Amino acid sequence: xxxxxxxxxxxxxxxxxxxxxxxxxxxxxxxxxxxxxxxxxxxxxxxxxxxxxxxxxxxxxxxxxxxxxxxxxxxxxxxxxxxxxxxxxxxxxxxxxxxxxxxxxxxxxxxxxxx
Numbered sequence: 001x002x003x004x005x006x007x008x009x010x011x012x013x014x015x016x017x018x019x020x021x022x023x024x025x026x027x028x029x030x031x032x033x034x035x036x037x038x039x040x041x042x043x044x045x046x047x048x049x050x051x052x053x054x055x056x057x058x059x060x061x062x063x064x065x066x067x068x069x070x071x072x073x074x075x076x077x078x079x080x081x082x083x084x085x086x087x088x089x090x091x092x093x094x095x096x097x098x099x100x101x102x103x104x105x106x107x108x109x110x111x112x113x114x115x
Contacts, residue, residue, distance in 0.1 A: 001026045001027060001104075002024055002025070002030070002031060002097050002099060002104040003024065003025045003026050003104070004096075004097055004104055004106035004107075005023050005024075005025075005106060005107075006020060006021065006022050006094070006095045006106040006107065006108065006109040007020070007021050007023075008020040008021050008079075008109060009093060009109030009110045010111070011112045011113075011114065012085055012111075012112070012113055012114070013113070014085060014086055014087055014113055014114065014115050015085065017081070017082060017084075017085065018082045018085065018111060019079060019080070019081050019082070020079060020082070020093055020095075020109060020111075021078075021079050022034070022036075022077065022078045022079070022080075022106060024076050024077075024104075025076075027099065030099040031053070031076075031097045031099050032052065032053055032098050032099060033050050033051070033097075033098040034050065034071060034078045034097050035047065035049060035050030035051065035069070035096045035098075036048040036049050036050075036069065036078075036080045036093055036094070036096070037093070037094045037096055038089075038091035038092065038094065038111075039091055039092050039094070039108075040088075040090060040091040040092075043091075046060065047060055048060055048067065048080065049068075049069040050069070051069045051070070051071045051078060053071075053073065055071065057069055062088075063082075063089075066083050067080060067081065067082050069081075078095065080093070082111070085111075085113045086113060087114065087115045088113075089111060089113050090111060090112050090113050091111060092109065092110050093109050093110075093111050094107075094108045
């Protein structure tokens, strides 16, 4: 089992920045890819960014150039630096960990961007 705890969400004005963190616990040695996903009201959950254990990253087109995902394998944390935030970035952001035993999700953290 892997447990994920997210933090760092909040309310910010358009153009501002937020930094999300995800701390895993449990069978952390089994974690491969980690990522951030988001779900806005009335919409499906979508990929924001992922990072492999060796630092290969992937981003949704909508966040390229504005968001940056990073991973500290020593501290077993993954962060999402979000800059130049837009109202359409408003959503609940979820951390996901992929392991050989399955996928695990955090409880989510709300990000609200006001115009």
